[in-house]
Amino acid sequence: MQSGNLGVHPTEDVMVSQQESEQAITVQRLVKRYGDFVAVNDVSFSIQHGEIFGIIGPNGAGKTTAVECISGLRTPDSGSISIQGLSPLKDRNKIREFLGVQLQESSMPPRLKVGEAVKLFASFYPNPMDPDCLLETLGIEKVKNSTYRRLSGGQKQRLSIALALVGNPKIAILDELTTGLDPEARRETWALIESARDRGVTVILVTHFMDEAERLCDRLALINHGKLVVLDAPEAIAAHAGGSRVRFVPSKPVDDRTLYAIPGVKEIERKVAYVTVIGTGDLAASVIDSLARIGVHVSDIEARGGNLDDAFVKLTKDDASRVQERLQS
Amino acid sequence: MTSNRGDSRHGRFQGHFAELLKVEGKLALREPTGLAMGIGFPIILLVVFGLIGKAVPGNVAGTGLTVLDIYVPIIMVVGFISLGISSLPVTLVRYREMGWLRRVSTTPTPPSRLLAAQLTLNLVLALVTILIVIFGSELVFGAALEVSIPYFVLSTVLSIAVIFSLGLVVAALAPSQTVASGLSGGLFFLLLLLSGLWIQPAIVGEPLATIMYYSPSGAPVRALLYSVFNATPPLTAIVTMLVYAPIFTFIAIRYFRWG
Numbered sequence: 001m002q003s004g005n006l007g008v009h010p011t012e013d014v015m016v017s018q019q020e021s022e023q024a025i026t027v028q029r030l031v032k033r034y035g036d037f038v039a040v041n042d043v044s045f046s047i048q049h050g051e052i053f054g055i056i057g058p059n060g061a062g063k064t065t066a067v068e069c070i071s072g073l074r075t076p077d078s079g080s081i082s083i084q085g086l087s088p089l090k091d092r093n094k095i096r097e098f099l100g101v102q103l104q105e106s107s108m109p110p111r112l113k114v115g116e117a118v119k120l121f122a123s124f125y126p127n128p129m130d131p132d133c134l135l136e137t138l139g140i141e142k143v144k145n146s147t148y149r150r151l152s153g154g155q156k157q158r159l160s161i162a163l164a165l166v167g168n169p170k171i172a173i174l175d176e177l178t179t180g181l182d183p184e185a186r187r188e189t190w191a192l193i194e195s196a197r198d199r200g201v202t203v204i205l206v207t208h209f210m211d212e213a214e215r216l217c218d219r220l221a222l223i224n225h226g227k228l229v230v231l232d233a234p235e236a237i238a239a240h241a242g243g244s245r246v247r248f249v250p251s252k253p254v255d256d257r258t259l260y261a262i263p264g265v266k267e268i269e270r271k272v273a274y275v276t277v278i279g280t281g282d283l284a285a286s287v288i289d290s291l292a293r294i295g296v297h298v299s300d301i302e303a304r305g306g307n308l309d310d311a312f313v314k315l316t317k318d319d320a321s322r323v324q325e326r327l328q329s
Numbered sequence: 330m331t332s333n334r335g336d337s338r339h340g341r342f343q344g345h346f347a348e349l350l351k352v353e354g355k356l357a358l359r360e361p362t363g364l365a366m367g368i369g370f371p372i373i374l375l376v377v378f379g380l381i382g383k384a385v386p387g388n389v390a391g392t393g394l395t396v397l398d399i400y401v402p403i404i405m406v407v408g409f410i411s412l413g414i415s416s417l418p419v420t421l422v423r424y425r426e427m428g429w430l431r432r433v434s435t436t437p438t439p440p441s442r443l444l445a446a447q448l449t450l451n452l453v454l455a456l457v458t459i460l461i462v463i464f465g466s467e468l469v470f471g472a473a474l475e476v477s478i479p480y481f482v483l484s485t486v487l488s489i490a491v492i493f494s495l496g497l498v499v500a501a502l503a504p505s506q507t508v509a510s511g512l513s514g515g516l517f518f519l520l521l522l523l524s525g526l527w528i529q530p531a532i533v534g535e536p537l538a539t540i541m542y543y544s545p546s547g548a549p550v551r552a553l554l555y556s557v558f559n560a561t562p563p564l565t566a567i568v569t570m571l572v573y574a575p576i577f578t579f580i581a582i583r584y585f586r587w588g
Binding site for chain 1: 344345348349352355356359360424427428429431432433434435436437438588
């Protein structure tokens with residue numbers, strides 16, 4: 001239908017097929033527009049077998065569109081996607097046998113029973129899991145005979161995961177997995193994802209919860225305004241872009257120029273008597289040293305390392321080029 | 330689909346289609362408004378016109394037919410309209426709106442199978458309606474039908490094709506369940522009027538009579554009326570249906586969206 005658009009240069013084709021043994025999914029220069037709006041803009045990444053790959057980003061960043069292209073639900077405007085060497089559009093029938101998809105905000109017929117839904121979806125696949133075993137693993141065997149409309153949010157979410165996993169997929173795409181769940185249900189859901197990974201399932205997790213991304217994902221792709229901002233392990237992103245923070249009360253007022261002169265200080269925030277500096281390196285030590293040299297003592301000192309939340313806020317605030325510079329330096 | 334595993338795929342097709350049909354059947358029983366409309370409404374009409382037919386002895390307007398005789402094809406078509414216009418499109422649009430069609434489309438089973446299961450279910454219900462109306466009018470109310478099997482089968486198949494494909498047009502064009510309900514509700518009463526449920530084409534005069542004869546519900550009624558009294562259906566009624574069915578089917582396929 002649109003194979004013309006998907007073609008890449010022959011040399012790249014060869015490269016892709018050589019990588020395929022290690023990569024579960026390869027996305028190259030993916031572009032998807034809705035009219036004038038570019039939802040996904042030149043995004044490339046590859047996902048290894050058996051990893052939990054997170055896609056994070058603010059609302060409307062293009063995360064869902066990207067995974068919908070991967071699952072073959074949308075046709076990309078350009079770029080190429082390879083799932084174990086297959087094309088999501090041309091080989092959709094083959095891919096659907098080993099790709100499980102959990103969609104954001106999709107619901108089910110209100111009077112469909114849990115057991116019926118799982119059994120129905122099991123009948124769609126060539127080598128399904130045993131529906132009863134799956135329900136037990138997911139902890140919803142007790143509501144097997146309940147209709148969908150009677151389920152709690154957590155039970156609905158677990159049923160949704162059950163439908164994504166019942167076909168025994170090699171790859172599972174889970175979009176906004178724990179949105180609307182209480183903390184306990186979220187933790188249980190996380191354990192499920194980890195157990196799927198331990199069985200060798202490659203997982204793509206779309207989320208806007210940083211704690212979830214930090215806890216589950218081996219690597220994260222941060223997408224903002226349709227562009228890939230950064231792709232790395234969660235710890236690396238946090239350390240790189242998050243920066244450490246030191247909060248203290250100086251014994252007498254210190255102006256911004258003095259603070260910026262301290263090695264490693266990148267940003268300053270003030271709140272009442274408190275001063276917070278954000279930066280890199282051994283920040284607390286250099287703040288104390290530098291200020292002591294000009295006769296300022298600090299008290300009430302509190303230091304913490306950068307976390308993914310800080311990194312997320314920072315990276316989504318900046319435009320992509322500035323972030324690139326920072327990461328290169 | 331042309332794989333060397335054709336046989337196993339075929340077997341799996343039957344497996345998942347049977348499962349889909351079973352689930353759709355159960356859902357229909359749990360939410361029986363569709364069933365009540367599709368089968369209950371024709372039964373009520375059959376009882377009403379059966380009793381009127383008994384109270385008012387035969388020969389309406391010199392046709393040699395009783396009131397019930399005239400209403401047998403109308404009640405059948407009303408049954409098809411209830412199923413094909415009221416029930417089918419609203420269910421399909423609801424499935425689309427809740428993301429169920431999309432959800433199914435992520436599996437190896439294409440969502441068209443879900444549509445096929447819905448169609449099959451409604452066809453079975455239409456068959457039940459036909460049997461109830463024909464045997465009910467003959468056995469309970471003593472109608473003297475002379476069903477011509479070939480003509481009856483032809484007229485029935487075309488009637489259902491026209492009305493169900495029109496229902497699929499609603500399913501294809503309605504962007505939401507609310508719009509689908511409104512459209513199918515309006516169409517329901519329009520088609521009931523044109524079928525002759527409230528007033529006969531012979532009485533209303535022109536141009537309404539002609540409009541009724543050539544309408545998607547009037548033409549089926551006309552063809553069926555001749556078929557249940559062992560007469561050749563008017564060619565115009567058959568041709569009218571042969572024109573509507575492919576046009577509606579084309580529009581439905583052209584504009585149907587799965588997600």
